[in-house]
Amino acid sequence: MNIGILGTGSVGATIGTRLVELGHLVMMGGRAATNEKAAAWVATTGADASQGTFADAAAFGEILFNCTKGEASADALRLAGADNLRGKTLLDVSNALDFSNGFPPSLSVCNTDSLGEQLQRAFPEARIVKTLNTMWAGLMVNPTMLADGAHSVFVSGNDAAAKRQATELLRAFGWPDASIIDLGDLSTARGTEMVLPLWLRLYGKLQTGAFNLAVVRQ
Amino acid sequence: MNIGILGTGSVGATIGTRLVELGHLVMMGGRAATNEKAAAWVATTGADASQGTFADAAAFGEILFNCTKGEASADALRLAGADNLRGKTLLDVSNALDFSNGFPPSLSVCNTDSLGEQLQRAFPEARIVKTLNTMWAGLMVNPTMLADGAHSVFVSGNDAAAKRQATELLRAFGWPDASIIDLGDLSTARGTEMVLPLWLRLYGKLQTGAFNLAVVRQ
Numbered sequence: 001m002n003i004g005i006l007g008t009g010s011v012g013a014t015i016g017t018r019l020v021e022l023g024h025l026v027m028m029g030g031r032a033a034t035n036e037k038a039a040a041w042v043a044t045t046g047a048d049a050s051q052g053t054f055a056d057a058a059a060f061g062e063i064l065f066n067c068t069k070g071e072a073s074a075d076a077l078r079l080a081g082a083d084n085l086r087g088k089t090l091l092d093v094s095n096a097l098d099f100s101n102g103f104p105p106s107l108s109v110c111n112t113d114s115l116g117e118q119l120q121r122a123f124p125e126a127r128i129v130k131t132l133n134t135m136w137a138g139l140m141v142n143p144t145m146l147a148d149g150a151h152s153v154f155v156s157g158n159d160a161a162a163k164r165q166a167t168e169l170l171r172a173f174g175w176p177d178a179s180i181i182d183l184g185d186l187s188t189a190r191g192t193e194m195v196l197p198l199w200l201r202l203y204g205k206l207q208t209g210a211f212n213l214a215v216v217r218q
Numbered sequence: 219m220n221i222g223i224l225g226t227g228s229v230g231a232t233i234g235t236r237l238v239e240l241g242h243l244v245m246m247g248g249r250a251a252t253n254e255k256a257a258a259w260v261a262t263t264g265a266d267a268s269q270g271t272f273a274d275a276a277a278f279g280e281i282l283f284n285c286t287k288g289e290a291s292a293d294a295l296r297l298a299g300a301d302n303l304r305g306k307t308l309l310d311v312s313n314a315l316d317f318s319n320g321f322p323p324s325l326s327v328c329n330t331d332s333l334g335e336q337l338q339r340a341f342p343e344a345r346i347v348k349t350l351n352t353m354w355a356g357l358m359v360n361p362t363m364l365a366d367g368a369h370s371v372f373v374s375g376n377d378a379a380a381k382r383q384a385t386e387l388l389r390a391f392g393w394p395d396a397s398i399i400d401l402g403d404l405s406t407a408r409g410t411e412m413v414l415p416l417w418l419r420l421y422g423k424l425q426t427g428a429f430n431l432a433v434v435r436q
Contacts, residue, residue: 110412112324151434154416183419191416194328198372198409201401202433210436213421216369217429 004029004061006076008038011093011137012067016041018141020048022172029057031079058084063091063127070096070115071108076129077123085126089162089214090114091169092189093132093140095196104200106195116156116189127162130189131155131170134199136209143212144174149184151214154181156188222247222273222279224294228254229311229355230285234259234360238266240390247275248296276302280387281309282344288314288333289326295341303344307380309335309387310407311350311358313414323416325411334374334407345380348407349373349388352417354427361430362392372399374406394399399433 001024005012008030016026027050028038038051050060058064058080068076073094077085096115099106109115116130132140132153143149153175157163163182170180183191195213203209219242223230226248234244244257245268256269268278276298278281283308286294291312295303313335327333334348350358350371361367371393382402388398394427401409413431420428 085336106330110329111415146436147434181420181423183416183423188419191419194412194415197329197412198401201406201409202399205399205401206433206435208436212434214369214432214434215424216365216431216432217424218364218426 001025001188002027002060002062002164004057004064005067005156006057006064006080007069008035009067009069011140012065013037013041013071014137015036015065015067015093015141016049017045020045024048026050027052027057027060028056028081041101054080057086058088060090063089063169066090066092066119067096068094069211070094071098073115073119074122075128077119082123082125085123088126089159089165090126090128091132091166092119092128092130095133095193097196104197104204107196110194112190114187114189114193116186116193120139120158120186127157129155129157129159129166130186130192134192134195135212138209139212141173142178146212147214149174149179150174151212152179152181154183154188154192155182156166156186156192158186179214181217219243220245220278220280222275222277222282223285224275224282224298225285225287226259227285227287229358230283231255231259232355233283233285233311233359235263237392238263242266244268244395245270245275245278247272247298272297273299273302276306279306281307281387284308284310284312284337288312288313289316290331291337292340295344300343300384301339301368303341306344307377307383308344308346309350309384310337310346310348313351313411315414322415322422323413328408328412330408332405332407332411334404334411338376345375345377346404347373347377347380347384348376348404348410349384352410352413353430357425357430359383359391359398364428364430365432367392367394367397369432370399372401372406372410374401374404374410376404397432402414
């Protein structure tokens with residue numbers, strides 16, 4: 001499948017590389033058509049990897065990932081273009097972290113709204129699925145490196161078919177069915193985005209990103 | 219030990235009953251000196267249980283629990299009286315849930331502040347430890363009923379001795395050392411209080427409170 005990644009940072013590269021490993025063709029999109037980080041990723045990832053603008057990557061992909069920083073996401077999707085987003089499943093991995101007052105960051109949107117919902121309102125014809133945003137990128141695409149994948153990934157979205165498509169990709173990454181928790185509609189992304197302040201404190205304490213939250217139940 | 223519980227709801231009753239089981243003398247405090255719910259709790263819990271006003275319970279306890287609703291906590295502590303709180307470890311189990319717009323509630327304070335910090339600023343001589351607020355009351359005091367206690371309880375506070383005292387009580391409740399995570403100072407309560415929106419969605423989905431988050435690490 002052709003998959004477009006919006007964002008040229010380490011999260012996009014990690015997801016892009018894994019998608020290529022799984023046999024997909026992946027285009028990484030940035031603000032400019034060429035970009036040092038995207039070029040380096042293409043060079044190390046091989047012939048199934050390519051780069052372009054946000055619009056190029058969004059047009060290329062049948063499924064899209066938003067891996068931009070939260071503060072840049074709305075602008076990235078605008079540059080990607082509503083026409084290129086229309087009807088497509090968009091896995092939104094971003095978090096609205098605001099580092100303007102230093103570390104730890106606060107959230108620029110939370111509680112009665114979420115970044116996922118903001119993006120969905122701005123691009124109503126995209127089929128946004130909030131997922132994977134509660135963990136370190138290494139675990140997103142290789143969950144079995146920790147406790148055989150016995151920890152949780154959350155899925156929020158308004159479109160059932162898009163959530164099924166997102167869930168298929170999660171399974172391909174190695175997520176066991178029992179670890180994938182469909183929380184409901186996109187407003188449930190408020191909850192998962194609000195995990196970040198705890199995550200950041202745990203990251204500071206544990207000094208590694210190789211941890212995750214698990215929902216333990218009877 | 220004499221322990222005071224501020225709040226006459228089910229969380230206070232659950233914690234109070236467990237503390238009596240563990241051999242403590244417990245006074246439950248409410249707005250009035252007598253209260254139907256507190257009276258029912260005393261009647262079923264026995265001679266080591268008593269009731270009184272917030273001030274009575276705060277004066278009685280060497281250690282205190284804030285089990286009031288978040289919206290009522292500042293007022294409850296004011297009624298308890300700064301003199302009765304001074305120097306005492308106060309385990310703050312409350313959450314700033316705002317149900318004014320229905321279910322699920324939002325938080326009335328979060329992100330750049332927390333209820334725990336608000337209470338600490340209002341009562342600087344109390345030694346507030348935010349803990350246990352991320353789960354159902356039944357699990358707070360009987361963690362081994364789920365996965366032998368292999369799930370997480372967080373501790374946040376500015377006073378190391380108070381955190382040690384709180385941790386001793388957690389151990390007495392049955393929390394394994396490996397499940398007790400000291401996140402740092404009281405500002406880390408922002409993170410644990412912000413877990414509530416996720417918790418509430420999980421509660422809605424799982425239809426039971428008998429679940430908890432675990433930090434899974436290598």
